[in-house]
Amino acid sequence: MSALPALATLPAAAQGQPPAAQGGGGALTPPPVVDPKKVETTPVAPAARTFAPQEVTLSPVPVLTLTGSATWEEAFEKLVASVKQADAELKRLGLARAGDTFIVYTSSDDLSFEYEIQVPFSGTTIQKPGDGMKLGGSHAGKVLKFTHTGSFSDMDNTYEQIANYLDEKNVEQNDMYIEQYRTDIVTGSPEALTIDILVPVP
DSSP states (O other): OOOOOOGGGSOGGGGTOOOOOOTTTOOOOOOOOOOOOOOOOOOOOOOOOOOOOEEEEEOOOEEEEEEEEEEGGGHHHHHHHHHHHHHHHHHHHTOEEOSOOEEEEEEEOSSEEEEEEEEEEESOOSSOOOTTOEEEEOOOEEEEEEEEEEOGGGHHHHHHHHHHHHHHTTOOOOSOEEEEESSOTTTSOTTSEEEEEEEEOO
């Protein structure tokens, strides 16, 4: 902030003292006009929140896996339908869902993407899954965990921040992303989701 002019530097007349008489005709010299200008201040914006992940190590859990593909326009509806299909298959096999659903994005382009739905389960069965599904284990190993809270349609913004973070930190990864739905994707609102985005790293 700029300081206002100090009174000590002004002529005596401006400090309330009588002006000195001038020689000759005794005319008085008028004091200079002081124009106190407003000092403009700029508020300091609060520091931006740091977009930083947690580094965690995943242990594998038993999952029923269903693969699929979809366009980005139909993404949410297609993912919900796939999870419902996997849930129905678990019920047929006599298994119970036992944790948050994983969605693994295995490849993508501007128009579409391929994915795996992985639904954790508990129990045992001697039956084989149908409709191309399989029983196996979830991803294991070190990941960077970011969290998205809000609308499914706003996830592009979160992924953009993730990409910027990985570039800044020179993080190597294989372009595979795993979403862990803390909000049930079947019963939750697409406008109010909490999703952990897991980025596998070496």
